[in-house]
Amino acid sequence: MKDIAKKVFDIEIESLQHVAGLIDDEFSKAVEAILDAKGKLVVTGIGKSGLIGKKIAATLASTGTPSFFLHPGEAFHGDLGMVGTDDIVMMISYSGETEEVLRIIPFLNWNKNLIIGVTGNPNSTVAKNSHHHLNIKIAREACPLELAPTSSTTAALVMGDALAIALMESRDFKQHDFARFHPGGSLGRKLLVKVKDLMRTDKLPFITEQASFMELLLNMSAGRLGMVMVGDATYIKGIVTDGDLRRALLLHPDTSTLTVAEIMTINPIIIDGEEFASQAEQLMIEKKITTLLVGSAQNRSIKGVYQIYSQ
Numbered sequence: 001m002k003d004i005a006k007k008v009f010d011i012e013i014e015s016l017q018h019v020a021g022l023i024d025d026e027f028s029k030a031v032e033a034i035l036d037a038k039g040k041l042v043v044t045g046i047g048k049s050g051l052i053g054k055k056i057a058a059t060l061a062s063t064g065t066p067s068f069f070l071h072p073g074e075a076f077h078g079d080l081g082m083v084g085t086d087d088i089v090m091m092i093s094y095s096g097e098t099e100e101v102l103r104i105i106p107f108l109n110w111n112k113n114l115i116i117g118v119t120g121n122p123n124s125t126v127a128k129n130s131h132h133h134l135n136i137k138i139a140r141e142a143c144p145l146e147l148a149p150t151s152s153t154t155a156a157l158v159m160g161d162a163l164a165i166a167l168m169e170s171r172d173f174k175q176h177d178f179a180r181f182h183p184g185g186s187l188g189r190k191l192l193v194k195v196k197d198l199m200r201t202d203k204l205p206f207i208t209e210q211a212s213f214m215e216l217l218l219n220m221s222a223g224r225l226g227m228v229m230v231g232d233a234t235y236i237k238g239i240v241t242d243g244d245l246r247r248a249l250l251l252h253p254d255t256s257t258l259t260v261a262e263i264m265t266i267n268p269i270i271i272d273g274e275e276f277a278s279q280a281e282q283l284m285i286e287k288k289i290t291t292l293l294v295g296s297a298q299n300r301s302i303k304g305v306y307q308i309y310s311q
Helices: 002-021 025-036 048-062 103-111 152-168 175-180 185-192 213-223 242-251 279-285
Strands: 041-044 065-071 088-092 114-119 132-135 226-233 235-241 291-296 302-309
Touching: 002 152, 002 291, 025 114, 025 132, 025 152, 025 175, 048 065, 048 088, 048 152, 114 152, 213 226, 213 242, 226 302, 235 291, 235 302, 279 291
Parallel strands: 041 065, 041 088, 088 114, 114 132
Antiparallel strands: 226 235, 291 302
């Protein structure tokens, strides 16, 4: 069974590489057409191609390209009213001869819609009636009978992803744009919420440079943040974390004469409260830290403390 699985992967990878080699200026023209369109991108197809089309439409819609899926059968029975004259229609049919898809072409021509065909046959009816054709001709299906759409549907899916990414980059689509379309759940929280919304501002632990090691321990325990700040809210001279404490104990077994100034980290990282929580967390991962001071890095004033595990 494992050998069969690996063979399927190999065949589909081979087909994707083949399709990648077929990408030409038609792809760029299709992207430009979508960018210039005043309407939506309507994706249509039936059967397995229809299922792929639904995913492509969903990906496009969530990444900045207004899009929806139109079932060709329902379209022929009234849903063509959903297609505006400014819309672009992407027709997915590997053979390019799918009857249900072909039946809506006369309306699209009458409605003056620009058509993007996604087929494996440049000489097909869909391709010939398309303003731009994206060739997804595969090397072979992964199905041993060469009947079940496998490599061909994968190729259509990846072509849709390629369009979505090309459009994202062309529009300079950013994290905050993505968040606007995904406000629910942890993803929306991570991308929409700012550091200032999650930072702790009450009873922040401050201490002086001259404080003793014992005072430091008591202050850190009371603060319950695993750190203390050296200075005050108007100007921070440094920070002492529990990691700094452990290192100090290893270097100075006798802590009776040890002061905060000898232990503290002089240049703590300070982030602006207007930054998104996702950016703060990425910074913490890069720096391998669990705490960020929130305030002004320029004048070293502090408004709060942000920690991943404090959320």
